[in-house]
Amino acid sequence: MPAVVEGHPMHAVYWPVLQRLREQARQSEGDAVAVAPMEFLNEVISHRNNALRDVKARGLEEPRRLEREVMLYGAENLNVFVGAYATHIGRAKQKLGFTDFLRRCAPYDTEDKLVSFLAKRGIRTERLEADVIRDTMWDFYNPLKASYEREEDLFGARVKEPVLVRHEAWQLARLSADNNNGIRSVFVTADARLRRSVASLRDGEVADALLSGVVLVKLIDLLLGVKVDHAGLARLIWGVHAMDAGGTLRRYFTDRGLQKRGDVETMVLPDVVEKVTW
Numbered sequence: 001m002p003a004v005v006e007g008h009p010m011h012a013v014y015w016p017v018l019q020r021l022r023e024q025a026r027q028s029e030g031d032a033v034a035v036a037p038m039e040f041l042n043e044v045i046s047h048r049n050n051a052l053r054d055v056k057a058r059g060l061e062e063p064r065r066l067e068r069e070v071m072l073y074g075a076e077n078l079n080v081f082v083g084a085y086a087t088h089i090g091r092a093k094q095k096l097g098f099t100d101f102l103r104r105c106a107p108y109d110t111e112d113k114l115v116s117f118l119a120k121r122g123i124r125t126e127r128l129e130a131d132v133i134r135d136t137m138w139d140f141y142n143p144l145k146a147s148y149e150r151e152e153d154l155f156g157a158r159v160k161e162p163v164l165v166r167h168e169a170w171q172l173a174r175l176s177a178d179n180n181n182g183i184r185s186v187f188v189t190a191d192a193r194l195r196r197s198v199a200s201l202r203d204g205e206v207a208d209a210l211l212s213g214v215v216l217v218k219l220i221d222l223l224l225g226v227k228v229d230h231a232g233l234a235r236l237i238w239g240v241h242a243m244d245a246g247g248t249l250r251r252y253f254t255d256r257g258l259q260k261r262g263d264v265e266t267m268v269l270p271d272v273v274e275k276v277t278w
Contacts, residue, residue, distance in 0.1 A: 001044055001080045002213075004121065006105040007088030009075050010213070012229030013236050017217050020226040022122070036118055038127040039167040041111045048106060051081035055098045060085075063095070076236075081106060128170035133177050140176075140201060141169035147197040157193065168194055175206045186211050 002010035003018065018034055025032035060066045066086050075083040085101050108114040115125045129137075145165050151157040171187055178185040187210050189195065199207045211219070214236055220226055 001047065002076075002084075004118065004123065005080050005084045007084035007101070008080055009083065009087050009229075009232045010236060011084070011232075013217055013232040014213060016226055016228045017220045020224055021220055024224050034123045036123050036125050037167070037171060038111070038115075038125050039129070039170060041114050041125065044114060045109065045111060047079060048081055048102070048109065051079045051085075052098070052102070054079060055082060055085070061098050063089075128167070128174050133170075133173040136173040136176055137166075137169045140172040141166060143201050144169055144172070144194075144197055147200065148193065151193065160193075172198065172201070172206055175209045176202075179206065179209065185209060186216075188213060188216050 002008045003014035005011060021032045022034075055061060058065065058069075060069060060082065066089075069078065069082075070086045070090075075086050077083070078086065081102065084105065085098055088101060088105065089096050106117075108117045118125055145162070148157070148160050148165065152159055175185050175187055189210060190213055192212070195207075195210045195212065198204070198210055201207075217226075217228070217236060221228075
């Protein structure tokens with residue numbers, strides 16, 4: 001999603017990478033196609049609807065509230081549309097309503113409109129479900145679901161809805177079929193649980209076909225070279241995506257303190273932060 005939502009801090013990293021890959025493929029008389037599975041489009045629309053609801057309920061169109069939200073969690077860790085909104089108005093330094101932002105940068109509220117939006121940006125949408133790979137899908141689905149359930153029982157991981165597991169199984173079946181047909185396909189996903197589980201499915205048959213966004217960016221930059229937004233790249237590589245409540249508060253109060261204090265006062269900031277968050 002960050003790759004297609006303009007304004008998101010990761011958009012300035014992912015989009016140039018996709019463009020560079022396409023450009024190099026054309027120069028090599030090949031073709032690099034970005035595909036968004038139809039089965040995952042509903043998740044994008046759901047995130048957009050959630051963003052509208054959250055912004056209204058929490059009053060995030062008010063600049064100070066939105067600033068505190070970003071400082072507390074980081075724009076890259078918010079709902080992708082809220083994070084894009086925060087980054088966009090932060091850089092533009094002008095007030096803009098959230099619905100106006102969506103109308104400009106994410107003008108789709110149905111899957112059909114999203115398909116058209118993606119097509120204009122050179123991203124093809126395809127349905128994964130096909131009878132020819134249905135048996136392979138079930139071969140992936142059952143052990144994938146079992147792997148998730150083990151994590152849920154042993155480590156208290158969040159429960160994944162069966163429909164999401166089924167969509168992932170279809171994706172894995174498609175990757176397996178492409179591999180058998182001599183097509184080099186990769187699935188870029190931020191879901192570390194999925195990547196871990198796939199390593200043990202069917203002898204890790206498609207494990208190397210799943211890449212995180214960080215790996216994709218590093219790979220293209222290493223092999224082809226690409227100019228990306230340095231701030232966005234730093235967020236992608238060094239950003240902390242998981243933090244306990246205490247760590248989140250410490251980061252927030254530290255950032256607020258650095259905004260308000262000079263060099264001398266900053267020297268005692270760690271002690272102050274510990275007392276406030278204790």
